[in-house]
Amino acid sequence: MSKPPVIARVESIRRQRTLARRADVAGFGFWSSKDVVFSFRPAEDDSGVRFFRSDLPKAEPIPALVYYRIAKPRQTSLALGNAQVDMVEHALAALKGAGIDNCDIVVDAPEAPGMDGSGAPFFDAFLEAGIVEQKREKPRLKVVVEGEFIDESSTNGAKIVARPREDGQTVFRYDLRYDVPGAIPNQTATFVWNRNPLDFRREIATCRTFLSYEEATYLREQGICERVGTKDVLVFGKDGPIDNSPRFDNECARHKILDMIGDFSLTSFDLEGEFWATKTGHQQNAKALLRALENIA
Ligand SMILES: [Zn+2]
Numbered sequence: 092m093s094k095p096p097v098i099a100r101v102e103s104i105r106r107q108r109t110l111a112r113r114a115d116v117a118g119f120g121f122w123s124s125k126d127v128v129f130s131f132r133p134a135e136d137d138s139g140v141r142f143f144r145s146d147l148p149k150a151e152p153i154p155a156l157v158y159y160r161i162a163k164p165r166q167t168s169l170a171l172g173n174a175q176v177d178m179v180e181h182a183l184a185a186l187k188g189a190g191i192d193n194c195d196i197v198v199d200a201p202e203a204p205g206m207d208g209s210g211a212p213f214f215d216a217f218l219e220a221g222i223v224e225q226k227r228e229k230p231r232l233k234v235v236v237e238g239e240f241i242d243e244s245s246t247n248g249a250k251i252v253a254r255p256r257e258d259g260q261t262v263f264r265y266d267l268r269y270d271v272p273g274a275i276p277n278q279t280a281t282f283v284w285n286r287n288p289l290d291f292r293r294e295i296a297t298c299r300t301f302l303s304y305e306e307a308t309y310l311r312e313q314g315i316c317e318r319v320g321t322k323d324v325l326v327f328g329k330d331g332p333i334d335n336s337p338r339f340d341n342e343c344a345r346h347k348i349l350d351m352i353g354d355f356s357l358t359s360f361d362l363e364g365e366f367w368a369t370k371t372g373h374q375q376n377a378k379a380l381l382r383a384l385e386n387i388a
Pocket residue numbers: 180181300346349350
């Protein structure tokens with residue numbers, strides 16, 4: 092049985108932020124193949140990030156909080172009532188990376204635009220629109236006693252260790268270990284983040300989602316992801332990415348950190364500490380966050 096970290100509320104070190112004006116990102120959903128516009132709008136202090144399904148007029152806004160997450164393989168989906176929005180993790184990571192806390196996202200289809208499989212198209216739209224500081228402070232949580240989350244339901248040893256940091260930084264580390272010859276090579280990435288959005292842009296935002304050729308073939312056979320090609324995301328064959336070249340040697344591990352930043356943003360707090368993940372995915376990120384939020388000292 093894993094012992095969760097102890098988390099404590101600490102003094103805020105920054106004001107909340109929102110967009111200066113509307114930023115629209117248009118594309119199609121990787122899973123659903125549906126055209127979609129994600130329209131990011133400025134929002135009030137303390138309103139957080141919320142999704143508004145404009146194609147479902149009576150739908151309630153869905154808060155971007157872990158309590159509204161529903162289990163869906165290989166992505167982060169949120170739902171409330173009859174409204175649902177899928178694959179929101181890269182847009183959420185880009186918001187967190189840009190330091191945007193309050194944002195109304197008006198969406199006209201049930202899935203985020205996949206773009207190039209990274210967070211960069213969202214991040215760049217936010218920077219172009221501009222980001223403004225608001226009045227209220229952003230609440231902050233800090234890891235004060237080391238602990239870990241081990242996914243008891245997984246057989247591959249997936250875990251996340253959380254440790255205190257005395258320098259006030261937030262550090263993510265991801266160990267990617269498939270341990271299968273000819274598959275995506277084992278790799279590690281570390282991101283030391285002092286919350287400078289440009290560091291996030293340079294180190295993490297551009298790293299794309301990835302899958303093996305076998306997985307891609309399987310999804311195609313199921314009639315899913317029909318609009319996504321080998322040029323759109325990283326599809327790994329025996330000799331590396333097909334029709335594509337990696338942006339970093341460890342782009343996959345960096346992408347996993349992008350996913351962690353998106354999934355760990357599903358709370359109204361900034362998180363300070365070191366988060367070291369091995370072999371985890373969206374489901375474990377969400378469970379670990381929930382466990383941590385249950386253990387606030
Ligand atoms: Zn991802």
